[in-house]
Amino acid sequence: MPFEYLPIMAHNSAPKPPRVIATPKRRAWCPITKPLNESRVALLSSAALRLANQEPFTPREDLSYRRVPSDPNSGPIIIDHHSGIGTVPRQDPEIVFPRSILAALVADGTVGALSPWHFSFMGGVRRHQEIENELAPALADELATARVDIALLVPY
């Protein structure tokens, strides 16, 4: 029986109402058209990640995103997400953002190529309509510009 997160989230939201989990009215599906070893891959993370020289995520309801270089040698990752679970991931952000492992899988030929950028934003934001109408389309445009074939989203 998997661990249940929703009751704890509801408890933590009080006295505010529990977060609304939006179930899509129409389910999305894009078929995979290339094998993984010919595909360009990008990571997306809701952990509010950035490099030290990038602008911090500040407000809890931040709707911005950062382009995080996919090259693991571009600098250490900073986790700005306000969640209290961050103590362990801050010891090694690879456990929520496997940038180095993905680069290694490209090097050994398992994955075709890396997007020049991965992308990160603030999870847990309640501005659902703006996420749907602004943030999500902006990220989709970024992924298309980078000619990404497969997007890997790691929720935080």
Added chain:
Amino acid sequence: MPALVIGTAYDIMSKIAPPRAAFVDHPVGRTFGPPHDSSRHHAVLSRALAELPRFSYSGEIRDIGCQWSPGGGREWEAELRAEMLHDR
């Protein structure tokens, strides 16, 4: 664009129903394993990627067989619950 969610929260993924979801039975915030355990990180990501061609419908969640404790113990749940309830 094809997308795969690699996540630890089965109940949330069931509600949101992303197109493809690989379930990792780890505590939230430790999706790919303990800090600095690169062989474990490699194994989790490789398993998730290997599932990609096996998804056949939108909203499918596939358990990729990654347990947090080597013997499958659930002791981590009490610690995580305390950590999360403290996080208010």
